[in-house]
Amino acid sequence: MSAGGEFDYIMRRLAPLSAGFPGAAGLTDDGAVIAPAPGNELAVTTDTLVSGVHFPAGEDPACVAARALRVNLSDLAAMGAQARAYLLNIVWPHDATGALRERFADGLAAEQGQFGLHLIGGDTTASAGPLAVTITAFGELPAGTAVRRGGAQAGDLAVITGTIGDAWLGLQARLGARERLDETHEAFLARRFSRPEPRLELAAGLREHAHAAIDVSDGLLADFEHIAGASALTLHLALDEMPVSRAAAAWLARHPDPRQGRVDLAAGGDDYELALAVAPHRLEALRTAAGVLPLTVAGRFSQGPGGLHVTWKGEPVEVVKKGFTHF
């Protein structure tokens, strides 16, 4: 642990994370220089995570670092981009200890190594407010191939990677807002909240086989509604087809109203799975590209009045809250 100040922290802990990326100039300069390979473009995405809003106050700073990086990588995955580099803007609370800052840098170092990324710039400040972490992530992809929300076509299948609702259940447990399941399930759900898995392994497959994609951050219903809206289509989504984990199934089995339970999972958010629109004849190719990552079909896009129509065993479901908004 060092008692050094802002510049010491940047040079000792952050600058080494830029090694191997010449355009970052060792974080000693006014900015970084970056260029895609010829014929490629850069994909750029940014998310701000605030303590007490996007993660519980008192969260392990290494988990905050992991989460901040991963939610951005999830956006790159949804665009079909390969991750390359990132910027870090951090506002420390005045009472943050040196040990907390060290732990944050440890987490960041471990994460960027896992994803083959480089830190290329940022800004380190302090305030009277809560810890706030902004990551801006840069990906790369062939020019003109970015997967967008607005590309769904009538007849496309609504496809979901992995399982939905685990992160919300993990957060509810952290908040003491639900009864606990057995320890194996709880450990799985806690990790699903604290370590979202960006589906970068599917990026190239998406560019080739998906018409539209979004990562599930606000909630499956809200995010599929974004695709339907941007594509000017109606999406009929079958809640009973939504993929859930064994842990979520165990929670649903105890729920007095399993239909409402599924609505809560579908509106909870923080899944960082991908919600996709895929032409039926491309589904098998996409499954091959996905490898061991499960893909589940839970609906179909069609012409119509637009928006999201949710059903449960064939019956329409009224959904009041589809996801999270900040104001």
Added chain:
Amino acid sequence: MSAGGEFDYIMRRLAPLSAGFPGAAGLTDDGAVIAPAPGNELAVTTDTLVSGVHFPAGEDPACVAARALRVNLSDLAAMGAQARAYLLNIVWPHDATGALRERFADGLAAEQGQFGLHLIGGDTTASAGPLAVTITAFGELPAGTAVRRGGAQAGDLAVITGTIGDAWLGLQARLGARERLDETHEAFLARRFSRPEPRLELAAGLREHAHAAIDVSDGLLADFEHIAGASALTLHLALDEMPVSRAAAAWLARHPDPRQGRVDLAAGGDDYELALAVAPHRLEALRTAAGVLPLTVAGRFSQGPGGLHVTWKGEPVEVVKKGFTHF
């Protein structure tokens, strides 16, 4: 004024700021796509401004928007890049009114028009903390031509654009921390704090004629020390040659210790002028490129033990605080 929420604000006030930049997809997507022209690179820089730290609490949100954008454009100018696009991450305090958010968007719209920029993405959230605004700015420049801090050579002149210390004096007046001058001077100093002028007009000239550059944000002394350190040279800086405005001169004339007054101006920061290292035979060409923007020579880089040596009328000056640090 609308009572709409987060998505309404983004679509109604922010999305129009992306018009004309196809890669922004109208801010409806997970991220933006950007590429430099063939043979060019992107310059990327980012700064976070927090209420009560980087600007006074209660500041006009239109001024906050202007300041957040301009301090980033100043970094692009120091790299020799032309500004193209930006990301906006904003954390609103929970008690921010719709009127404040409208005012912020008004300011942003006016500013980006003035600089020919497009908003291409970002993140809008709210927290219990103070207003925090992060801008990430993208510039463009020919590959390999970025002006860096570490390029100064022995014999180079230390050159300063505009005048130093005005923004600090403007802030001191805002804080009630000094006696007031006449109204014309005060209006000038207030504006120098609230509307820094990024020296983008000098970007191309810097690439051609300067060995090193930095924008003066932490303080002239701290920032020139960054150039000297990164270039492994000693800089002899003559405080009495430092350019000051007529308003700052009026303040100095009343100061009981004009030498200490100059040290305060040189350590104050927020100038967003450029501090440069320029070979003597390039000075006239750089002056021509600068047009009406004054350039002042205030020192010289040399081989030696390294670091910054400050003098006042030929006598060494001990400087305790050279600029601002956050922790």
